[in-house]
Amino acid sequence: MLDESFWDELTAVGDAARRAVPEIVSRYRHEGVLTWSLLHEIEAEVLAELRALGKYEEWILNMIRAAPVLGYPTDDRPVSFANAGVVPIIFKLVEKAWKLVH
Template sequence: MKEQDLAALRFQAAARDLEHIVRHIAARYVVQGVPLTWRLLHAIEAEALADLGFASRHEPDVLDLFKRPEDMTYPETDDPATFGRSNALPAAFAFAVAAYEDAQLEQPRDAIRRQGSVQRPSSGQR
């Protein structure tokens, strides 16, 4: 296998790992009903990139690929995080946004499941 192929595999493995970590962190906030703000995005990114397991499983040069460049700045406010049509997001931001979007899609499904499990009175009961 070529060195370039190995590097791509290492990057993919690290990206999957980071996505898992970010989704786990974001899930804590989703279940609490905390909205996704710029400040929260920064906090999720910082926690994920500081994860000791993540750092120990991947080489430093691969980890550096997930650090946001210094010139890629975003607000650090409590305003809702919105990106419009931009798709140039740091990996941790993108994974957190995806986790929140997935949770929003799940809410209607969960409500339907709960409705289906509610016992309806039989025709003789009122």
Template sequence: MGTFGVFNSTSKDSATPAHGLNPCDWTRPEEEFYAVIARAKPIIQTVVARHRTDGRPLTWRLIHSIEGEVLTELNSSKDLQPAYINLIKHSGVFNYPVNDDPVDFGKSSAIACAFSMIYDVFHRVH
């Protein structure tokens, strides 16, 4: 049957969380989300710094690539829940292009969290 949320429906005890943590020890959802953001910031800064030294502009292809590197790093940590990591990535709803055109969000007020953070760091003047 697979997983639903943080509970593993294929475990022997359907009330046992898939990650094995005690639910009483969980932080509030917004704290978990902000923990993901806090962990993502230095990762984004490191990855963006590496790409900025290449002298390339921030293209749609590059922002997708940077996002992938950041998500891979976040998902490798054992203390962050994947459900909260997924909240910062882009969804297929916005249908962002994957090409070599410069990133332009236009007048959009709905931008994926990771994309917004990457864009800000990439264009920050040091």
């Protein structure tokens, strides 16, 4: 069973990602379309920034990222979550910030 400390950690890392994503996404405002490869690149930057803070263990960072088992594409097609059953937290934050910039 997941205890309260797990949810506190997940909330804290989610909040940190929410603060980091807009600035990182703004670096890519010159790109016209959010592609899968770009989404993965942005996700990697967000994770690197959160790691650099030194506050979060790898297991909690893995909770907000796209797990390889989900099979998200890594090519240059435009991102679409239309048929997705699960959308990782970072992906959702990036998509939302992208729509604000574009």
